[in-house]
Every structure is written in structure tokens, then in C-alpha cells.
Amino acid sequence: MLTPSCVTTNLRVRYAETDAQGVAHHSSYIVWFELGRSEWLRARGYSYRDLEAAGYIIVVADLGVRYLMPTRYDDQLALATQLTEVRSRSLAFRYELRLAEGPLAATGQTKHLVLDRVSGRPVRMPAALEQALRQTS
Amino acid sequence: MLTPSCVTTNLRVRYAETDAQGVAHHSSYIVWFELGRSEWLRARGYSYRDLEAAGYIIVVADLGVRYLMPTRYDDQLALATQLTEVRSRSLAFRYELRLAEGPLAATGQTKHLVLDRVSGRPVRMPAALEQALRQTS
Amino acid sequence: MLTPSCVTTNLRVRYAETDAQGVAHHSSYIVWFELGRSEWLRARGYSYRDLEAAGYIIVVADLGVRYLMPTRYDDQLALATQLTEVRSRSLAFRYELRLAEGPLAATGQTKHLVLDRVSGRPVRMPAALEQALRQTS
Amino acid sequence: MLTPSCVTTNLRVRYAETDAQGVAHHSSYIVWFELGRSEWLRARGYSYRDLEAAGYIIVVADLGVRYLMPTRYDDQLALATQLTEVRSRSLAFRYELRLAEGPLAATGQTKHLVLDRVSGRPVRMPAALEQALRQTS
Numbered sequence: 386m387l388t389p390s391c392v393t394t395n396l397r398v399r400y401a402e403t404d405a406q407g408v409a410h411h412s413s414y415i416v417w418f419e420l421g422r423s424e425w426l427r428a429r430g431y432s433y434r435d436l437e438a439a440g441y442i443i444v445v446a447d448l449g450v451r452y453l454m455p456t457r458y459d460d461q462l463a464l465a466t467q468l469t470e471v472r473s474r475s476l477a478f479r480y481e482l483r484l485a486e487g488p489l490a491a492t493g494q495t496k497h498l499v500l501d502r503v504s505g506r507p508v509r510m511p512a513a514l515e516q517a518l519r520q521t522s
Numbered sequence: 523m524l525t526p527s528c529v530t531t532n533l534r535v536r537y538a539e540t541d542a543q544g545v546a547h548h549s550s551y552i553v554w555f556e557l558g559r560s561e562w563l564r565a566r567g568y569s570y571r572d573l574e575a576a577g578y579i580i581v582v583a584d585l586g587v588r589y590l591m592p593t594r595y596d597d598q599l600a601l602a603t604q605l606t607e608v609r610s611r612s613l614a615f616r617y618e619l620r621l622a623e624g625p626l627a628a629t630g631q632t633k634h635l636v637l638d639r640v641s642g643r644p645v646r647m648p649a650a651l652e653q654a655l656r657q658t659s
Numbered sequence: 660m661l662t663p664s665c666v667t668t669n670l671r672v673r674y675a676e677t678d679a680q681g682v683a684h685h686s687s688y689i690v691w692f693e694l695g696r697s698e699w700l701r702a703r704g705y706s707y708r709d710l711e712a713a714g715y716i717i718v719v720a721d722l723g724v725r726y727l728m729p730t731r732y733d734d735q736l737a738l739a740t741q742l743t744e745v746r747s748r749s750l751a752f753r754y755e756l757r758l759a760e761g762p763l764a765a766t767g768q769t770k771h772l773v774l775d776r777v778s779g780r781p782v783r784m785p786a787a788l789e790q791a792l793r794q795t796s
Numbered sequence: 797m798l799t800p801s802c803v804t805t806n807l808r809v810r811y812a813e814t815d816a817q818g819v820a821h822h823s824s825y826i827v828w829f830e831l832g833r834s835e836w837l838r839a840r841g842y843s844y845r846d847l848e849a850a851g852y853i854i855v856v857a858d859l860g861v862r863y864l865m866p867t868r869y870d871d872q873l874a875l876a877t878q879l880t881e882v883r884s885r886s887l888a889f890r891y892e893l894r895l896a897e898g899p900l901a902a903t904g905q906t907k908h909l910v911l912d913r914v915s916g917r918p919v920r921m922p923a924a925l926e927q928a929l930r931q932t933s
Contacts, residue, residue, distance in 0.1 A: 400697065400707075401690040401821050405574075405814035405869055411582040412556075412812055415549040416675040423674065423733070433674075434733045437542075445548040449586045455642070458816055459697070459708045505592070537834065537844075538686055538827040540679035542732050547675055553812040560811065560870070570811075571870045595679055596834070596845045679848075685856040686830075689823040711816075719822040723860045729916070779866070 390520075391467045392425040395485075398460045408455035414491055415448065418480050421466030422495075425478070431517035439511060440502045446475070447496040454490045461485035471518045473509045474499050527657075529562040532622075533599040545592035552585065555617050555630055558603035562615070568654035576648060577639045583612070584633040591627045598622035608655045610646045611636050664794075665741045666699040669759075672734045682729035689722065692754050692767055695740030699752070705791035713785060714776045720749070721770040728764045735759035745792045747783045748773050801931075803836040807873045819866035825902055826859065829891050832877035833906075836889070842928035850922060851913045857886070858907040865901045872896035882929045884920045885910050 394417075402413040426433050436443065456462060463483045470477035480493040499510040510518075531554075539550040563570055573580065593599060600620045607614035617630040636647040647655075668691075676687040700707050710717065730736060737757045744751035754767040773784040784792075805828075813824040837844055847854065867873060874894045881888035891904040910921040921929075 399690060400693055400815055401823055403816035404811060405816070405818045406579050406581070407816045407818075410812050411585065412549045412552040415552055416673060419549075419674055432733065434731075442543050444543070444592070445589055447586075447588050448548065449584075451584050452582055455581070457708075459706065536827060537678055537830055538684050541674060542677035542679070542681045544679045544681075549675055553810060556811055569870065571868075594845075596843065680853050680855070685859065686823045686826040689826060693823075716817050718817070718866070719863055721860075721862050722822065723858075725858050726856055729855070 390425075391465050392421070392428045394421050394424040394464045394466065396420070396462045396464060398456050398458050398462065400458050403458050406455075408457055409460075411450070411452060414450055414452070414482065414493065417462070417464055417482065418448075418450075418466070418478070418493055418495060421464045421480055422478055425466045425468065426517065429517040429520055431514060436511070436514060437502065441508070441511060441514075442500050442502050443476070443497045444500055445495055446498050448493070449495075450491055450493040452491050454484070454488055456482075456484065456490050462490065468518060469494070470496075471515070473515070474507045476510075476518060527562075528602050528604045529558070529565045531558050531561040531601045531603065533557070533601060535593050535595050535597045535599065537595050540595050543592075545594055546597075548587070548589060551587055551589070551619065551628055551630065554599070554601055554619065555585075555587075555603070555615070555632060558601045558617055559615055559632075562603045562605065563654065566654040566657055568651060573648070573651060574639065578645070578648060578651075579637050579639050580613070580634045581637055582632055583635050585630070586632075587628055587630040589628050591621065591625055593619075593621065593627050599627065605655060606631070607633075608652070610652070611644045613647075613655060664699075665739050666695070666702045668695050668698040668738045668740065670694070670736045670738060672730050672732050672736065674732050677732050680729075682731055683734075685724070685726060688724055688726070688756065688765055688767065691736070691738055691756065692722075692724075692740070692752070692769060695738045695754055696752055696769075699740045699742065700791065703791040703794055705788065710785070710788060711776065715782070715785060715788075716774050716776050717750070717771045718774055719769055720772050722767070723769075724765055724767040726765050728758070728762055730756075730758065730764050736764065742792060743768070744770075745789070747789070748781045750784075750792060801836075802876050802878045803832070803839045805832050805835040805875045805877065807831070807875060809867050809869050809871045809873065811869050814869050817866075819868055820871075822861070822863060825861055825863070825893065825904065828873070828875055828893065829859075829861075829877070829889070829904055829906060832875045832891055833889055836877045836879065837928065840928040840931055842925060847922070847925060848913065852919070852922060852925075853911050853913050854887070854908045855911055856906055857909050859904070860906075861902060861904040863902050865895070865899055867893075867895065867901050873901065879929060880905070881907075882926070884926070885918045887921075887929060 404410040541547040678684040
């Protein structure tokens with residue numbers, strides 16, 4: 386099931402996110418994608434924090450990034466986060482990171498499993514999360 | 523060109539690498555893979571530091587990770603890093619991360635470009651690096 | 660010379676900034692203070708990025724933090740950054756980090772030196788920076 | 797109560813720990829000090845992981861660092877960690893970080909509280925921890 390919804394998160398590269406090459410370290414993009422997911426859920430009126438409080442966790446099962454252009458300290462970035470798949474126990478997102486001026490800096494995708502927080506086993510996601518994810522608008 | 527050489531790096535999960543799920547954050551694996559590459563080069567008698575001093579940088583162009591099992595604070599991990607491709611301007615590695623007791627915790631792969639440090643343009647890698655990479659043993 | 664100027668930066672705790680204790684890792688506060696300094700300079704119409712482009716760097720010489728209350732994923736924080744000292748080759752800041760609801764979560768202070776980017780030696784800061792720092796309002 | 801015991805941890809600066817100034821970011825030292833504490837406890841036959849499993853956490857209440865010389869990617873560092881105080885609900889450490897060749901790169905100190913993991917309240921540390929800390933040699 387493809388869900389075309391897209392949420393944009395605005396970021397600025399932090400100094401601590403750079404490395405000795407003078408650009409943002411490639412692991413920083415992973416942290417930004419996670420931020421994009423948090424903001425995507427928040428835009429749907431859902432909080433990942435509440436999900437954990439309810440006894441669930443969402444983990445990353447698979448991750449891919451293509452780095453197209455370097456980003457630098459203080460660069461303003463626009464991260465577009467799009468839900469690409471929802472199943473009863475899993476979900477997937479796709480990301481496009483652009484320099485504020487326009488060019489695409491990176492693309493990525495992640496696959497996730499919903500787990501029971503205590504047992505660590507995959508479980509059917511709670512109805513409130515599924516509803517937030519399947520909402521069309 | 524497939525190069526079967528493999529170098530193992532031993533790691534312990536740092537507390538700062540964990541997150542509120544109680545496990546190592548998924549971005550920590552990216553940092554460990556980078557460490558694996560450093561150690562791979564060192565095992566061949568080559569230093570990435572010297573490469574940068576000579577006016578080159580190696581950047582990550584593409585990255586993928588599959589997370590199979592969580593890892594936790596103080597876990598001892600064995601990271602096997604293998605060079606999988608060498609071309610005149612690019613290279614690729616593959617990673618297998620195991621809990622010291624045996625089970626596979628994650629696998630990954632990265633593709634890299636060699637750039638001129640000043641211009642940021644792809645260049646043919648220096649002979650000393652190519653030799654270290656193509657060495658068979 | 661005490662300069663009472665204060666700039667407030669609003670933050671949200673990122674998941675990647677938490678640790679297995681379920682709270683923001685104590686090193687995350689150091690990154691937030693740095694963000695506070697960037698925003699403080701920006702509020703004065705000055706950019707640290709331009710300073711580096713002009714051949715200078717500002718380094719941290721001394722740092723102190725008191726942790727008063729834990730902060731957690733998704734907490735909204737207000738970081739007040741205040742310049743407390745300006746000399747020709749050094750400066751100092753003080754920080755107060757509050758949970759958006761009010762209580763003080765941490766306080767800190769940092770001392771900095773201005774260095775020549777190439778030689779790494781302490782130098783008199785450029786006039787434009789000194790002017791931005793000594794501005795009263 | 798001063799305890800002169802000192803444990804040395806050997807480190808190498810990771811690329812991900814550097815920043816655009818070309819040196820290790822100042823927040824990396826905080827992570828290294830934490831590693832020093834883990835190794836200090838391990839050297840006494842005690843594991844922080846076991847402490848958490850037993851229902852306690854140790855938190856950082858206060859932290860100070862003096863940065864004396866920059867450290868760079870791949871630098872080999874020797875971190876000396878010394879317990880400086882033990883009380884029934886608190887402890888303190890002091891750190892000296894040296895470049896392998898000798899010069900002092902940074903010094904630091906941290907103060908800690910022992911908390912009940914569930915309530916988050918200060919508690920008397922368990923006897924096994926107190927014994928490990930007060931051990932003389």
C-alpha cells in the first residue's frame with residue numbers, strides 16, 4: 386500500500402554533526418531521518434513517545450542512504466519524509482534531503498518492525514498507530 | 523573485482539551509543555563500519571590519515587544496513603570488514619557484525635568515491651592506496 | 660566585562676540523543692550549548708561560519724555542566740545562552756537549560772579562545788566579531 | 797576520602813568523533829571519560845551493566861573539562877581515570893587524557909549520584925559497588 390503523504394522537516398547542520406572532511410558526517414543523516422519520522426508522526430497527531438508509553442517500540446530493520454552532495458555546518462536543509470508502506474507489523478519510509486536552495490543532497494529509505502517493548506517480539510501495531518498511518522491527507 | 527580479504531575489529535558497545543530503547547542506536551553501526559574500514563586499511567599497512575595528508579578524501583556514496591538482532595551496552599562485538607570492489611575511482615566494502623557469542627547482529631555495505639580534497643571532484647586513487655587495496659592476502 | 664545579553668534557543672530532545680537510562684545522554688547537553696552559541700551569534704547578525712571562512716576558529720578551552728533534572732525524548736527545552744566575558748583573544752558563555760514547563764534542567768559555562776585557523780595559535784579576534792560581541796542590546 | 801587508584805584506558809580517535817575544525821569535537825571527551833569509568837569498574841571486577849540489572853543507575857551530576865591540546869583522527873590516547881571520592885550515595889572521578897607520545901591533552905572531573913532505577917531517587921549504593929570502590933589497590 387503506497388501512501389503519498391509527505392511531511393517536510395527543516396534542519397540546520399550542527400557543528401557537532403560535521404567531521405574532519407569539513408562536511409556533515411554520513412551518520413548524521415541517519416539521525417535526521419529519525420527526526421523526520423518523529424515529525425511525520427507528530428504531523429498526524431501521533432506521538433512516538435506515547436507509543437513507547439503504551440508498551441510498544443518501533444525498530445529499524447533495514448536502512449539505505451545515497452549521498453549525492455555534501456552538506457556543511459549551518460546549511461539549511463529540508464527533509465521530506467514519506468510513508469511508503471504500512472502492514473500490520475511493519476512500515477517503511479522514504480526520505481529526500483535537499484539543500485534549502487534546491488539541490489538533492491541525499492535520499493534514503495528505512496523499514497521498521499513494531500515490537501512488544503518487554504518481550505522484544507514483533508506484534509500487530511496498536512489501532513491508534515495504524516489509523517494515524519493509514520489516514521489519507 | 524572481488525577481493526576476499528577480511529579484517530576483524532573487536533568492539534564493545536559504549537553507553538553513549540545506546541538509546542532509550544535500551545539498545546545500541548542504529549546510527550552507531552555506521553560509526554562502527556567506518557572503524558572497520560580504518561582497521562582494514564591499517565591491517566594492509568595503509569593509513570587513511572596519510573591519504574588525507576596526501577590531498578585525497580574517501581567519501582561514502584551509498585550505504586545499506588540490515589539490523590538482525592539488537593546489541594546492548596558493554597556487549598562485545600566482532601566486526602568483519604571485507605573489501606568487495608576496487609575500481610580506479612571507487613571502492614566498496616561489506617560488513618558482518620556478530621555478538622561475540624556468535625549470532626549475526628547486522629550486515630551492511632558501503633560504496634565510496636575517491637575525491638580530490640580541495641576540488642571535491644572524483645579522481646583516480648593514488649598508486650599506494652590502489653596497491654594496498656589490490657594486495658592479495 | 661559582563662554582557663547581560665541573552666538569547667533563547669528552543670530545542671526538542673532527539674531520540675538519538677537519549678541513552679539506555681531512558682534520558683538524554685549527558686554529552687548531548689554539550690552539543691546543545693554549542694547550538695546556543697551559534698544562535699547567540701546569529702541573533703547579533705554574526706555567523707560563526709563566516710568567522711571560519713575568514714581564517715579564524717573559536718575553540719573550547721574550559722567547560723562545566725551541572726545536571727539538575729533529567730530530560731527525555733521529545734521534551735521541549737529552552738536554552739538561554741548569555742555572553743559573560745569578552746577579551747581580545749577569549750570569550751565566555753553561560754547557559755541555563757529549562758524544560759519548557761519551567762524547571763531548570765541544567766546550567767553550564769564555557770570559556771573559549773580565538774585561534775588562527777592555520778597556525779592554531781591564539782590571536783586577537785577580528786574587529787567584526789569583537790563588535791558583535793560588545794554590542795549592547 | 798581520596799582513593800589513589802588509577803586505571804588507564806587506551807583509545808584511538810574515531811573519524812566520527814572529529815569535527816570541521818579537523819580535531820576531535822569537545823563533546824567526544826565526555827564519551828571517553830564515560831568509557832574510562834566503565835573500564836575503571838571493570839578493572840575492579842565490577843560491571844556497570846550488572847548495577848543497572850540490580851535496579852540502580854549512576855548519573856552524572858556535575859562535569860568539568862579543561863582542553864589543553866587538540867586531538868586528531870587516529871591519534872592514540874591514554875586516558876587515566878581515578879576515583880577521587882566515595883560517599884554512601886555519591887562518587888567522583890578525575891581524568892587525565894594524554895597523547896600517546898606524552899603531552900596532556902585534557903583533564904576533567906565528574907561527580908555522580910546513585911539512584912534507584914525506578915523511582916529516580918538518590919539511594920545508598922549497593923554493598924558490592926561500595927566494596928569495589930573502596931578496595932585499596
